[in-house]
Amino acid sequence: MKQTLFDKIWERHIVESVTDGLDVLYIDRQLIHEVTSPQAFEAMRRRGVKVFRPQQVTATPDHNTPTLNQHLPVREEASRKAIEALRQNCNDNGITIFDLNTEYNGVVHIVGPELGLTQPGMTIVCGDSHTATHGAFGCIAFGIGTSEVEMALATQCLLQSKPKQMRITLNGKLQYGVSAKDAILYLIARLTASGGTGCFIEYAGEAFRSMSMEERMTVCNMSIEMGARGGLIAPDETTFRYVRGRMYAPQGAEWEKKLSRWKTLFTDSDALFDKEYTFDAKDIKPYITYGTNPGMGLGIDEAIPPDESNIKALEYMGFRAGEKLLGKPVTYVFIGSCTNGRIEDFRAAAKIIKGRKKADNVFAYLVPGSKSVERQVREEGLAAIFEEAGFTFRQPGCSACLAMNEDKVPAGEYCASTSNRNFEGRQGAGARTLLVSPLTAAAAAVTGKITDPRELM
Amino acid sequence: MEKFDVLTTTCVPLNVESVDTDQIIPARFLKTTNRAGFGGNLFRDWRYDANGNPVPGFVLNNKAYGGQALVAGKNFGCGSSREHAAWAIADYGFRVVISPLFADIFKGNALNNGVLPVQVSETFVANIFAEVEKNPDTTITVDLPTQTITINSAGQSECFNINSYKKHCFINGYDDIDYLLSIKEKIEAYEVNE
Numbered sequence: 001m002k003q004t005l006f007d008k009i010w011e012r013h014i015v016e017s018v019t020d021g022l023d024v025l026y027i028d029r030q031l032i033h034e035v036t037s038p039q040a041f042e043a044m045r046r047r048g049v050k051v052f053r054p055q056q057v058t059a060t061p062d063h064n065t066p067t068l069n070q071h072l073p074v075r076e077e078a079s080r081k082a083i084e085a086l087r088q089n090c091n092d093n094g095i096t097i098f099d100l101n102t103e104y105n106g107v108v109h110i111v112g113p114e115l116g117l118t119q120p121g122m123t124i125v126c127g128d129s130h131t132a133t134h135g136a137f138g139c140i141a142f143g144i145g146t147s148e149v150e151m152a153l154a155t156q157c158l159l160q161s162k163p164k165q166m167r168i169t170l171n172g173k174l175q176y177g178v179s180a181k182d183a184i185l186y187l188i189a190r191l192t193a194s195g196g197t198g199c200f201i202e203y204a205g206e207a208f209r210s211m212s213m214e215e216r217m218t219v220c221n222m223s224i225e226m227g228a229r230g231g232l233i234a235p236d237e238t239t240f241r242y243v244r245g246r247m248y249a250p251q252g253a254e255w256e257k258k259l260s261r262w263k264t265l266f267t268d269s270d271a272l273f274d275k276e277y278t279f280d281a282k283d284i285k286p287y288i289t290y291g292t293n294p295g296m297g298l299g300i301d302e303a304i305p306p307d308e309s310n311i312k313a314l315e316y317m318g319f320r321a322g323e324k325l326l327g328k329p330v331t332y333v334f335i336g337s338c339t340n341g342r343i344e345d346f347r348a349a350a351k352i353i354k355g356r357k358k359a360d361n362v363f364a365y366l367v368p369g370s371k372s373v374e375r376q377v378r379e380e381g382l383a384a385i386f387e388e389a390g391f392t393f394r395q396p397g398c399s400a401c402l403a404m405n406e407d408k409v410p411a412g413e414y415c416a417s418t419s420n421r422n423f424e425g426r427q428g429a430g431a432r433t434l435l436v437s438p439l440t441a442a443a444a445a446v447t448g449k450i451t452d453p454r455e456l457m
Numbered sequence: 458m459e460k461f462d463v464l465t466t467t468c469v470p471l472n473v474e475s476v477d478t479d480q481i482i483p484a485r486f487l488k489t490t491n492r493a494g495f496g497g498n499l500f501r502d503w504r505y506d507a508n509g510n511p512v513p514g515f516v517l518n519n520k521a522y523g524g525q526a527l528v529a530g531k532n533f534g535c536g537s538s539r540e541h542a543a544w545a546i547a548d549y550g551f552r553v554v555i556s557p558l559f560a561d562i563f564k565g566n567a568l569n570n571g572v573l574p575v576q577v578s579e580t581f582v583a584n585i586f587a588e589v590e591k592n593p594d595t596t597i598t599v600d601l602p603t604q605t606i607t608i609n610s611a612g613q614s615e616c617f618n619i620n621s622y623k624k625h626c627f628i629n630g631y632d633d634i635d636y637l638l639s640i641k642e643k644i645e646a647y648e649v650n651e
Binding site (some may be wrong): 011013016018019020021022024026031035036042047049052063064078079081085127128129131142143144145146147148150151154155156157159161163193194197198224227229293309312347402403404411418421423424425426429430 | 473474475477479480483484485487488489490491492502507527531532535536537538539540541543556559560561562565566570620621622623632633634636637639641642643644647648651
């Protein structure tokens, strides 16, 4: 029987098949943060149930954390209490927490891979839809609700129906100045914000194969914006090189054993998918969204299409059909998030910003995805480049991606953002989000308007 | 979980596509560490203006509409996995959400909280909108045992799918976790073999 990569991982994790396509799926790794876990711990206390495998659970506060002065107590009371609850729940249950203001704190989907918690062939869950990120390593990784967080904490298992499978093949190589973020925004625009609903996506083809792990993470991260529960890429030498030597990566003989198993993780030729799409990387240019879901995207030099279903979105965004975004003023820029808060993203931003100045009309949030990224940005001299240009380089957290902390975009303002969602009010009530790559965000930060980054490279 | 069998109710029509969970319950209300009280902020930024006054045009503020069923356009519940969205919908008093397409994570969260996601054709949903627009007192009947939904005034029915185990849970008020906790030995045996 020909199997897909997804089939191979799924089958290996079935504890039992219950009925009507429902499987008890074993979860290798669970990541938790402060927003979606407290009610799960509370429910377990009520039931008198303990955490089943605390060593397979890792925590990091990220959604509520401030991105300045992290050494001080968190100012907002509700945020502080949420973080304290996570700390308490971890201490009570023997769960490792990479706490605020400690060496490895950061956004949960950045911390997992960089510490080697994320490994090929695993099943990984987190009460966060961007858990899809970890699929970059050839994992079945998906977001869950709090009831499922409780199930996974209590039993290390979930009851799941196997999703349909989709393969997206992207042939060729991305052009100069076009990044992984542009590729995924292009794919979402082509397949729509619900094009992947009910599916898991395998990304295949030369374009993904030639991407770094960080670029692959950006792609898989946004699978959920197509409605897919997750997306994955078969592990290869790029993956193994990335994982090797990290804190939680297997060592010595164990490494060799794992490696030989990981090398079997690929889709057999002739395996069948429920849906197949093929695109060519040379057709992709820097991409940007104009509406209020991530599927409303276009090439940076294109005009907003006339479409009746866009009326509500365009009204919110203050745009008209037929307009181009190029040259539109922006007053906010956000570079960060689990989509684009890694070292390569800040290197890309620095490439544009170096030798230029922040535009006077722009307020920018430059937020590393983790303490490790923050350190690296400083060590490589990138922070100095940002600061010389008039930017503040902040401390890690989810920040303005969802504006749960103090980092918000005011009502009516436009923000060129490297995050993953342009929903109404996502970056603050009334805020207008334009999703872009780090290159395009940096270009907007120095020009004060939507600019094709290739003009500054 | 509360049991669900047959429900006849009026509907609240929200004729919008791709309603994301940030609209259902904005992130700034997710800081509380309990499950209760989210209904007051359901659709907060569509329902109230920046000063906290009700937005007159929004359907939850229209006294003509009420009931235990929310009817929405396709791709309902997309975006964030926050179960708070399902809690808010349940807390407000909805037991059923009807849409031509549900986002996967939302659908699972709804099912785990006694809110039945009823996925039917776009045509059928359009018919509900049309009937409710004609007469806000229009009732629908959601019959879970037979998996049918009926617009009572029009006499139109359509079937909907639900996983048979989930249906069993819904009718009897069982939670998934009860089953998982009951097979701990099997889970341990799986771990040994791995």
